[in-house]
Each structure stands twice: as structure tokens, then as C-alpha cells.
Amino acid sequence: MEPQVYGLSYAGSFVSLDAAMADDLSVVNSARVSFGKRRDFLNDADKGLINFLLRERHGTPFEHNSFRFHVRCPIFVAREWFRHRIGSFNEFSGRYSEMPSEAYLPPETHWRTQTGKPGAYTFEPVEPEVAAEAQQILAEAYDAAFTAYAKLGELGIAKELARLAIPVATYTEFYWTVNARALMNFLSLRTHDAAQREIRELALEVEKSFAEKMPITYAAWVANDKVAP
Amino acid sequence: MEPQVYGLSYAGSFVSLDAAMADDLSVVNSARVSFGKRRDFLNDADKGLINFLLRERHGTPFEHNSFRFHVRCPIFVAREWFRHRIGSFNEFSGRYSEMPSEAYLPPETHWRTQTGKPGAYTFEPVEPEVAAEAQQILAEAYDAAFTAYAKLGELGIAKELARLAIPVATYTEFYWTVNARALMNFLSLRTHDAAQREIRELALEVEKSFAEKMPITYAAWVANDKVAP
């Protein structure tokens, strides 16, 4: 994989806005087409309209835009991402290319224990010495896995089979193209406290791009408790 | 409805490209992410890749782009358009606004008769005097319909009920946002000889925008008999 110099990064992960066709005006114009109206600039009344649309969950006017992200993250994070079906994905292939021998190792501050019920867990950091021990256990497991991956490759085993050894924390990368309506749905779920921290931190990077490109829509969504329309 | 001065028009119909995030490079980069590769400019080898993707019907790399069109057309044309579910629509509302008292009247050259079986009709132009008579019949029917619509309005009947009188040829307008993969599917069906002429003429306008924004993809799609990947 070529070095990535653009965008925001989180350890081996990054989220980079690759392209966008997104502004608040498109929301207003696609809503006002109901009345056969169109304008070239936003005015103050339009903010109220955007708020109204979000609050009343009229979702379709938020679909006439597009964000393309380039993302690198561990496979277990990508798996949650790809559950979002309204959007487009193309990903690194472990059948076609050698996987990077690089997996996400949580920094010491991220090791946590859980209590409570599924969907409503509470997470608490573990003691530093526990975190250190956990890191070492995981690092050794990664080492064993990538060593096996390399050995299978040396034996001439097809890449698609050799990869069976690699951990779900191995990094992958993909392009993701999505409209603001689906994006808000993604953000509602993946920036939520109940989301796994590893995807939440990347979703917060996605959120920044959304806020920057569609500030009025973003503010209205926040004011509406981040419920997707 | 406000006058529309931009874009291409077909009598009362028009197709106008409102915005686009579309280029051939995005196809190549989203395909090459399989190999962890990315580049900033297209080269000659990339044309071969785009051809390969189209021929082998690898469709997903053609999804990382977006076209937003503003369209005005008769309702019976819009109905065919809205059957395309992969894409976003917002339309003029006859519940919220008064419908334009304007319907599509085929020009003399467009009146035709059909022979053959459904899905494989052959259309032949009718004699000029038949076309003239047909035009008059239709114009009178429109007049009766819009007169009824106006009268119902004058009686204080709700717009959503008064509209029951209007013909399916009445003009409507909408925004349509779609990616190139779904666009190629639309164009395959709607620029085809078997498509109704009234949607085909508008689809050909859509095709021009596609050809302009993604010329290499367009050429590959044409070379591939316009089969959508």
C-alpha cells in the first residue's frame, strides 16, 4: 500500500474525504421542487426549512448529494461499516494482493472491561498493568498470525487461503460513497455511546466532513438529537 | 413554476445537469483499491482497466460518483423514470401546489401507430391528416381536463382532489440524483429502441451529460453494446 499523506489518521487507521458534491442549498432546492421553486442562494428562511425537514423526518431532500471517503481501518471495524447498505464500497482484496502484516493494537488507554447487558454495556478502563499484559498477549498473537501468513506464502499457498491465518484486526482500506441521509444514519449509530470505540473514533472524523460541507443540515441534525431523518 | 433558462429542453420538457461529482479517475481508483493502489491522474493503461471492468460486469467501481439532474417532463414519462429505485427523487407535488395547466402535445411528426408484440413493437408514423386529427382530439381533451381542474379549484375543492381531472401528460418536474452504474442501467433501457420515444429523447440528453463527465467510461459502455455492468 502506498503511503497516505492526506487526511486525518488514527494510528494505522484514517478517514479521508476524497470528493464531495454536497451543500445545504441542494436540500432546500430538492424540497422546494414540491412547489416548483428553486433558488441560487440560501437565505435565513431556508434554515427553518431544513430544521423542519429533519424534525419531521422528511428524508429524501437529504439524498441529493454525495460524499466519497477513503478509509483505512481494521477488518472488524470495516465489517460494521459495510453493514450500511445504502452506499457504495470497494475494498482491498486479500485474494488479489498480499495483506499488510499490520493489525490494530489498542494503545494502553483503550483497554477496557465491560459490564451490563448487550446494547447497553458500560466500559471501564483496566489497570495499566492489565493493559500492558493484554497488549503483550495480543502482540504475540499477531506475530504468530503474520508469521504463519508469511510461511504459507513461502510454501506457495494461494493468497486467498494463506490469509485464513490473519486476525480480524488486520488493516484493510476501502472507498465509501454515500449521501447525507445514509450518512446521518451511519453517524447516529456509529458515533453513539453504544458503538465500539474503534469505529466511533473514525465515525467522528466522518462527522467533521459532514459538518464542514453541510453546516446548516449538520446543526439541525445535532439539534434534533442526531436522529437520522 | 419559474421559467427555466438553463439546460436542454424538449418542448415543455427539459433535462438539466444540476451538479456532478463524476470522473473516470474515480472508477480506476476504486477498482485499484483492491490492490492498495491509488493515483492522481489517468494513464493509458487505465482505459484498458475501465474496458475490462465494463466487459466483465464488475459494476461497483462505477458507483463512486454522482449526477444530479433537474428534469421536467410529462407525468407518464416521470412514472417510468421513478421505477429506477437506485437513485434519489424529489418531485413537484400536486397536493401542495397548483399543477401547471400544461400537458405534452406530441408534435405532428411524433404521432405513430404500432404493430407487433409487446416489448417488440414497431412504430410507424401516421398520415399527416391523421396526426392533425389526433392532435385536435387530444388538445380538446386537455382543454376539458384543465377547465375541470380550474372549476374544481374555484369550488374550493382541495388541490389533491381537484387534480384527479388532469391528464397523465401534464408536466411535472423533479430532481434525480444517481450514480453512473444506475445511470448506465437507466440509459440501457431508456435509450433503447424499445423505449417510448418521449422518454428516449430525454434519456439521450441524460446520456450527453454522462458522456461529457466520464468520457472513457462512456466509450467503454458504448463499445460494450450499452450493457450496464
Add this chain to the structure above:
Amino acid sequence: MEPQVYGLSYAGSFVSLDAAMADDLSVVNSARVSFGKRRDFLNDADKGLINFLLRERHGTPFEHNSFRFHVRCPIFVAREWFRHRIGSFNEFSGRYSEMPSEAYLPPETHWRTQTGKPGAYTFEPVEPEVAAEAQQILAEAYDAAFTAYAKLGELGIAKELARLAIPVATYTEFYWTVNARALMNFLSLRTHDAAQREIRELALEVEKSFAEKMPITYAAWVANDKVAP
């Protein structure tokens, strides 16, 4: 069109459940697969689970089922129906077949006037004599339209063009296949007070089938203010 003897009807409209693969157990099993659990019968705890899923808007477990409806309704109602993209449609074709010369004429009790703003209209019935006059105006408009349609046919004009004369209230029919998650979204919008009465009455028929096949899910959805998950 052949006479339809099965199902519920509303004047010329009807909604008929054609087939279903739908029960509450599938919701529970697709949710419990998160834990690798499966059971063959519902128990009381499962009701709580279904309530929880609906309240917390975990929508995917409600997708593992399918309803197929056969619907006949006016075109302007079908147009609202077809806006629901998560689902499958096949419809009568005015290009392939002669349209029925039959359009929806609101009964006297249904004629109404509107006040208020778009999206929040209040409708009041009009006086009986106004309703009677409106009915006559509309009936005459229909008569003119279908007479024109017949005349164009007699002139040998292709069906796809002759139909331009017909009103948006002309009856059409279609099959619609949909899962419970998309169905709840449809019902939330189309049984709502803000929906047009003509689609609301048919949506209420759809709702009966849903309630019958998935009674626990239905009860939970009602208890949750009919918000779709």
C-alpha cells in the same frame, strides 16, 4: 382486466394479500442469532425483545419476512406508493394493454376543502351541493378523456400515445412485495393523518394484513407510536 373476487375492495380499488412469509418468530430468531441462539416457538420473553427492538430502532430483524400484495388503485395513489424504493413492483402497462376506461370518482362524502400549510393541512367536507357539482364536473371530464382515448385508438394511434388523454385518477393495478421493516415505514407515512385519504384507506387494508401475520410486532409498533424502526 379480469374480475377480482378475492380480497378487500374500496370502490374500484382493492388490496389483496397474495402471499406471505411472515411471523413474529423470525424477528426473534434473526435478533437472537447475535447470540447464536435459535428457538422454534415464541415465548413471553420474546415479546419483550420485540418491543425492545422496535423502541431502540433496531430495524434489521424485521426484514426477514415478505408480504406480496395485489393492489388496484388510481394512478395518483400508485404514484405515492411507488416512491417506496425498498420493495418490488410490477404494474399494469398502458403501453402494452388498453387502459380501463374507469377512474376513481370520489363519493359524495369524500369531497373536501383544505386549509393550513403544506404537510399540515386540515380538510373539511364541502357542502352536499358543492360535492354534487364537483362530482358532475369530474365525471364529465372523465367522460371527455376516455372518449378522446377511444377516438385516438380508433384512429390507429399507438396505445402509448393514446393514453396521454387519460386522467391520473384512472385505475391501475400492481404487485408489491415488501418486508415488514419497509412496510412499517410505508404505514407510518401512509396511514398518518397527513396522508391523502385515498391512499390512507388502502394503507389501512395493508395494515390489517400486517397485524394478522405478525401480531406481536404489530402491537409493539402501535405501542411505539407507529414509528418505523
Add this chain to the structure above:
Amino acid sequence: MEPQVYGLSYAGSFVSLDAAMADDLSVVNSARVSFGKRRDFLNDADKGLINFLLRERHGTPFEHNSFRFHVRCPIFVAREWFRHRIGSFNEFSGRYSEMPSEAYLPPETHWRTQTGKPGAYTFEPVEPEVAAEAQQILAEAYDAAFTAYAKLGELGIAKELARLAIPVATYTEFYWTVNARALMNFLSLRTHDAAQREIRELALEVEKSFAEKMPITYAAWVANDKVAP
């Protein structure tokens, strides 16, 4: 995970048809609704219609049905499966439940080497002693990974983090609900020679259910070179 006694199995993998609402008649009726026709039994002419629809790629009539499968397979296979967006999924959660310490170990006959270009690989079996060595390398890697997973659990690390150690060959399970049109697309790609053997073997089980429930559609699809409509 509870023992699964029903359905077909492939080592630790299985595909089990959980429910279906699927027959060839629904294809015919949803196509014939274009003409306002409906029948209660298939006749010989209908076979020709189904062939015609497939050949001409009229896909929508194949959507009015539903198959629900219960699948167990390795994560790397599930990842390919979940790329198919037209359909519904619910999966085992490694955040909520302890993952099975069980991963797919290819039998001796399955170890292979690859030659050729991506998308057109040729695979050849490796020598038995190479296969045996590969098996041992992989088995040891699995052992190291699941040992680390268990140790992290014993340290009190949250399941969602402990799982980082496990390999992509670990078994998962899910429900998948899909219509015949999307199913044919899945089968075209995943029973193809170019598909990875591990998903192909499971896709062939899926194909059997399709052939059984919709034999005429299946035969037409095979006659049409398994191109999805």
C-alpha cells in the same frame, strides 16, 4: 452456539433454507399484470414467458418471492456474502457473545496454489506434503489465536476487544433473506469458477434450494448461461 441438526453442512459450515415464499407462478403473474392478467396455475406457455423474461433481462418479475437462509461459515466467506446489498442480514455478534474457538481448516484436498492474473487465477492443488505442512502451520496459528482470545477474556478484557486476536477463518453465522433476482446475481458471481472455492461450495448449496423452489426459473437461468436478469 447450539448444535444445528437440520440442513446441509460443509465441515463447520452449513446452509439451511429456513423459509421460502417462492414459486414460478409468482414470476408469471407479476409479469402478466402488465396485461391485467392473472392465473392460478402454470401452463406450458408460461415456461416460454419465463425464458423470455430471463433472456431479455426483465428482472423485476423475479423479485416477488423470498428465501430465508440460515448460514454458518468462516468470517472471510461471510464478508464476501455481505457485499450483496439487495437482501437482509443478521449475524452473530462478537461484541455480545463469545466467539466459537473454531476456525475453518481446509482439508488436505483443498490446499492450492495460484497462477495467472487477478480475476482470472488458475488454481492447482499442492503436493500432499505441502498441504500437510500448511495445515500444521495454520492449525498452530489458530491455536495461538484462540489461546490469546481466551487469555484476554480471563484478564477481564471486553469481548469486543479480545476478539481482535481471532482469525478471519473463525466461524460466524447469520440469517440472509433475499429474492430470486438478487439470488441469481449472487449465484452468478459466487458459483462461478472465479469465485473462491470456500464460498462456491456454499453457494452451490444455496443453488439447490433455488432449483427446488423455482424449477422453471432455475432451468431458464441455467439455459441463459447463469446470467442474472
